[in-house]
Amino acid sequence: xxxxxxxxxxxxVEEVTRRIASGDWAPGALIPNEADLAAEFGCSRTTxxxxxxxxxxxxxxxxxxKAGTRVRDLPDSRARLDIPIVRKQVERRGAQHGYHLxxxxxxxxxxxxxxxxxxxxxxxxxxxxxxxxxxxxxFVLEDRWISTLAVPDALQADFAACxxxxxxxxxxxxxxxxxxxxxxxxxxxxxxxxxxxxxTALFRQDRLTRNAGMPVTAVTMLFAPGYRMxxxx
Amino acid sequence: xxxxxxxxxxxxVEEVTRRIASGDWAPGALIPNEADLAAEFGCSRTTxxxxxxxxxxxxxxxxxxKAGTRVRDLPDSRARLDIPIVRKQVERRGAQHGYHLxxxxxxxxxxxxxxxxxxxxxxxxxxxxxxxxxxxxxFVLEDRWISTLAVPDALQADFAACxxxxxxxxxxxxxxxxxxxxxxxxxxxxxxxxxxxxxTALFRQDRLTRNAGMPVTAVTMLFAPGYRMxxxx
Numbered sequence: 001x002x003x004x005x006x007x008x009x010x011x012x013v014e015e016v017t018r019r020i021a022s023g024d025w026a027p028g029a030l031i032p033n034e035a036d037l038a039a040e041f042g043c044s045r046t047t048x049x050x051x052x053x054x055x056x057x058x059x060x061x062x063x064x065x066k067a068g069t070r071v072r073d074l075p076d077s078r079a080r081l082d083i084p085i086v087r088k089q090v091e092r093r094g095a096q097h098g099y100h101l102x103x104x105x106x107x108x109x110x111x112x113x114x115x116x117x118x119x120x121x122x123x124x125x126x127x128x129x130x131x132x133x134x135x136x137x138x139f140v141l142e143d144r145w146i147s148t149l150a151v152p153d154a155l156q157a158d159f160a161a162c163x164x165x166x167x168x169x170x171x172x173x174x175x176x177x178x179x180x181x182x183x184x185x186x187x188x189x190x191x192x193x194x195x196x197x198x199x200t201a202l203f204r205q206d207r208l209t210r211n212a213g214m215p216v217t218a219v220t221m222l223f224a225p226g227y228r229m230x231x232x233x
Numbered sequence: 234x235x236x237x238x239x240x241x242x243x244x245x246v247e248e249v250t251r252r253i254a255s256g257d258w259a260p261g262a263l264i265p266n267e268a269d270l271a272a273e274f275g276c277s278r279t280t281x282x283x284x285x286x287x288x289x290x291x292x293x294x295x296x297x298x299k300a301g302t303r304v305r306d307l308p309d310s311r312a313r314l315d316i317p318i319v320r321k322q323v324e325r326r327g328a329q330h331g332y333h334l335x336x337x338x339x340x341x342x343x344x345x346x347x348x349x350x351x352x353x354x355x356x357x358x359x360x361x362x363x364x365x366x367x368x369x370x371x372f373v374l375e376d377r378w379i380s381t382l383a384v385p386d387a388l389q390a391d392f393a394a395c396x397x398x399x400x401x402x403x404x405x406x407x408x409x410x411x412x413x414x415x416x417x418x419x420x421x422x423x424x425x426x427x428x429x430x431x432x433t434a435l436f437r438q439d440r441l442t443r444n445a446g447m448p449v450t451a452v453t454m455l456f457a458p459g460y461r462m463x464x465x466x
Contacts, residue, residue, distance in 0.1 A: 014389075014390065014391065017395055017400065017403055017404070018391060018394045018395045020399075020403070021320075021394070021395035021396060021399040021400060021403070022332075022394060022395065023320065023330065058403060058404065059403075060403045079314040079315075079316055079412060081312040081314055081464065082312075083312060083466075087254075087256065097256065156247075157247070158247070158251060161251045161254075161255060162250060162251045162254035162255065163254060166253075166254040167250065167254060170250055170253070170254070170291065170293050171250070171291065176465075176466055177465070177466035178463065178464070178465060178466065179312055179463070179464040179465075179466060180461045180462070180463055180464075181414060181436070181461065181462040181463075181464070182436055182460065182461040182462070183416035183417070183434040183435050183436040183437070183456075183460075184416070184434055185433075185434045199432065199434075200418075200434075201416040201417055201418045201432075201433075201434035201435065202416050202434065203414070203415055203416040204416070207466075209466070223416075227415065227416075228413045228414065228415040229413070229414040229415070230411065230412070230413055230414075231314065231411070231412040231413075231414070232409075232410070232411060232412075233316075233409055233410035233411065233412060233440075233442070
C-alpha cells in the first residue's frame with residue numbers, strides 16, 4: 001500500500017479522521033509517532049504535529065508526552081426521557097383521557113412473561129388488558145401482567161374503575177426497570193381495538209418494573225398509529 | 234349521588250385512590266376535610282384520618298396542617314438513554330460494522346427539512362443517504378441533511394470513506410438536540426435497501442441536532458426489522 005502524499009495539515013486531519021471512522025485506527029489504539037507519520041505522508045513533522053494538535057483540541061485524539069497518542073473513544077450522546085403515566089401523556093396533548101378494562105383474569109402467564117416476573121411454572125399472575133383513549137379515540141392498548149407475589153393487594157383492586165398504570169405508581173414505589181422500544185405490525189385483534197388495519201406499523205413499548213429487586217409488572221403497550229415519543233438530547 | 238358506606242380505612246384508601254385515578258380528584262386539587270369525608274363515607278373521623286395518613290406516607294396526598302390536604306401530582310418515571318454512534322451500536326452487539334454511501338448531493342431540501350435547519354427557500358444543504366451494516370446485513374438506513382451554513386467543512390469531507398454520523402461527532406460538538414421515536418411502514422425503496430417486504434413495521438428515529446443553537450443536521454434513521462432500543466428506568 002502506497003500512502004498518499006499529504007502536504008497540508010488539514011489533509012492529514014482528514015486522513016486521520018477517515019482512518020478512525022473506518023475503524024482502521026480503533027478507539028483506544030496507539031497511533032504511529034509523528035516521525036513515522038511524517039515519513040508515511042511525505043510531509044514535515046511540523047505539519048503532522050499541527051494536525052494532531054488540532055485533533056487533540058477537538059477531543060478526537062488523546063496525546064500524552066511519554067505514552068504517545070491514542071484514539072479517544074467517542075462519547076455517547078445522552079438523552080433524558082421523562083415517562084409520565086398514560087393519563088398525563090393524554091392530558092398534555094390537550095385531550096380528555098379515557099380508560100376501559102377489556103379483560104381481567106388470574107392465570108399462569110406464557111413462559112416468557114413468567115421468566116421476566118421470576119414465577120415458577122404454573123404460578124399465576126394477574127392479567128389485565130385495557131385501552132386508554134384520547135378524546136374517545138384509541139391511544140394505547142395495554143397488555144399487563146402483575147406479580148401477585150410482589151403486589152398481593154392487586155387482586156382486590158378494582159381495575160375496572162382505576163387503571164393499573166396509575167394504581168401501580170400510587171401503590172408500589174417502582175424503583176427500577178427496563179424499557180424496550182420497537183416497531184411491530186398490528187395483529188388482527190390489536191388492529192380491531194386500535195381501529196387500524198392489520199399489519200399497520202405500531203410503536204411498541206415493553207416495560208419490566210421491579211421494586212427492591214423483585215419483579216412487579218411486565219407490560220406491553222401498543223400505541224395507535226401516528227404516536228411519536230420525544231426525547232431531548 | 235349516594236356515597237357508599239365505607240367502614241374500614243383500607244376501603245377508604247381504595248376509594249380515594251379510585252377518585253384520583255379516575256380524575257374526579259385532579260392533581261393539585263384540595264380534597265374535602267376529614268369531617269366532611271367521615272360524613273360522606275358514614276364512618277368515624279379516626280378511620281378517615283388513618284386512610285389519609287397512609288396515602289400521605291405513600292406520597293399520593295400532601296397534607297398541610299392549615300392548608301388542607303391536596304392530591305400530589307404523580308411524578309414522571311425518568312429514563313436515561315445513552316445513544317452511541319452507529320458503529321459502536323453494531324460493535325456492542327458483537328458484530329462487524331460496515332458502511333456504504335448510497336447517495337450524495339448538494340441541493341435544496343424539502344420544506345419540512347428546510348424549516349428544521351432554518352434555511353431560506355431554495356438554500357442548499359448537503360444530502361447523504363447511507364446504509365450501515367452489521368456482519369454484512371442491513372442495520373440502519375440513514376437519510377441525512379447537513380446545514381453547510383453551520384458546517385461548511387462538510388462539503389469537502391469524504392463521506393464515501395467516513396460516515397457522517399461519526400464525522401459530525403468528531404468535527405462538531407453537538408450540544409443539544411431533539412429525538413423523535415416512532416414506527417413507520419417500509420417504503421418500496423427502503424424495503425429494498427433494508428432487505429424486507431414493503432410495508433414492514435420499522436423503528437424510526439428522527440433527530441435534529443444543534444450546535445450553539447444553530448441547526449447542524451436533520452437525520453431520519455430507519456432500522457432493519459427486529460431492532461429494539463433499550464432504556465433503563
